[in-house]
Amino acid sequence: MTVAPLAEARAFFVFGDSLVDSGNNNYLATTARADAPPYGIDYPTRRPTGRFSNGLNIPDIIRHKLLNGANFASAGIGILNDTGIQFLNIIRMFRQLDYFEEYQRRVSSLIGAQKAGELVNKALVLITVGGNDFVNNYYLVPFSARSRQFSLPDYVKYLISEYRKLLMVIRSLVNFAEMFALINSYFIYIEHFLRPIYMVVIIFQRLYELGARQVLVTGTGPLGCLPAELAMRSTNGGCSAELQRAVALYNPQLMEMIQGLNSEIGENVFIAANTQQMHMDFISDPQAYGFTTSKIACCGQGPNNGLGLCTVLSNLCPHRDHYAFWDPFHPSEKANKIIVQQIMSGSIQYMTPMNLTTLLANRYNSLFDPVNVKD
Numbered sequence: 001m002t003v004a005p006l007a008e009a010r011a012f013f014v015f016g017d018s019l020v021d022s023g024n025n026n027y028l029a030t031t032a033r034a035d036a037p038p039y040g041i042d043y044p045t046r047r048p049t050g051r052f053s054n055g056l057n058i059p060d061i062i063r064h065k066l067l068n069g070a071n072f073a074s075a076g077i078g079i080l081n082d083t084g085i086q087f088l089n090i091i092r093m094f095r096q097l098d099y100f101e102e103y104q105r106r107v108s109s110l111i112g113a114q115k116a117g118e119l120v121n122k123a124l125v126l127i128t129v130g131g132n133d134f135v136n137n138y139y140l141v142p143f144s145a146r147s148r149q150f151s152l153p154d155y156v157k158y159l160i161s162e163y164r165k166l167l168m169v170i171r172s173l174v175n176f177a178e179m180f181a182l183i184n185s186y187f188i189y190i191e192h193f194l195r196p197i198y199m200v201v202i203i204f205q206r207l208y209e210l211g212a213r214q215v216l217v218t219g220t221g222p223l224g225c226l227p228a229e230l231a232m233r234s235t236n237g238g239c240s241a242e243l244q245r246a247v248a249l250y251n252p253q254l255m256e257m258i259q260g261l262n263s264e265i266g267e268n269v270f271i272a273a274n275t276q277q278m279h280m281d282f283i284s285d286p287q288a289y290g291f292t293t294s295k296i297a298c299c300g301q302g303p304n305n306g307l308g309l310c311t312v313l314s315n316l317c318p319h320r321d322h323y324a325f326w327d328p329f330h331p332s333e334k335a336n337k338i339i340v341q342q343i344m345s346g347s348i349q350y351m352t353p354m355n356l357t358t359l360l361a362n363r364y365n366s367l368f369d370p371v372n373v374k375d
Helices: 058-065 093-111 113-121 132-138 145-149 152-193 198-209 227-233 241-265 275-284 333-345 356-362
Strands: 011-016 068-071 124-128 215-218 270-273
Touching: 011 058, 011 093, 058 068, 058 124, 058 333, 093 113, 093 152, 124 152, 124 356, 132 145, 132 152, 132 241, 145 152, 152 215, 152 241, 227 241, 241 270, 275 333, 333 356
Parallel strands: 011 068, 011 124, 124 215, 215 270
Antiparallel strands: none
């Protein structure tokens, strides 16, 4: 494991599902894998990597523009622990967070607690999760356990409440690394200069004032418009009304929850990406974005190439850039690049309260320096 020099590194930590999985599921006994051709056909190595894409996914594109870091995402997972149970062995959200803690310990052992804390302190966190809680849980089968337990509006409220807990856990993990580094730096400083005991008060005052670094949260895309759902649920060639209803309930409540968290914290810790609108732009008018179709997957079989998995036996389009969707569930690399462009520089229609370029430009550069404390 190598760690880039702190001055050059901006840490980027990724949590979530198959939209952002970089191949973690390759090492698991699960059916939720993308480690066989034709996945990766347009990746730089021209080999399958475990990404659910013909080439790069969203974290790849962000990382190539700006950042270094670690990816903990796992295809098939959701906000809820019972989402994706049909995939057997996947890395659920709570386990991804365990791995994040382990990562912090490993980095700390390599570069020291101080620099490790600073690295995490400056981090951007991307979390993409939620879609599977509908397509691979609530709507997985008719009369699913969750659909019998909850009406759709109540299920959405439950998802939002559970998601809120996850976001606060991620924030506390980042804050813990920050706190550890600050305590360590102050103890060194106090020991070296024999400061009076009142410095301890300053330590915890500063810890109280410090917030977590920025967390980019993506909403759920237009699930009812996926080729898989068009193949299975569409009655008139249009998007599934029921799944679109679920998305219409979920995304505004996610936004409201994020705004509430920011209000409680007193700063814009959580940044929201309106991926529903980002997708609908090229789904509604694919030709405007250089696509031939947004209804048919490049790789698949059956109606809309939307049934089953993408395999070597599937129909495979010759021009991947002409398709908004690579397989029945996942955008093509070209579509991912369009989404990232909006994340980077999109207006408030797409990014709230600011886009990623503005976010990174506004972020301060370093932790509180105890040398600047006045007597």
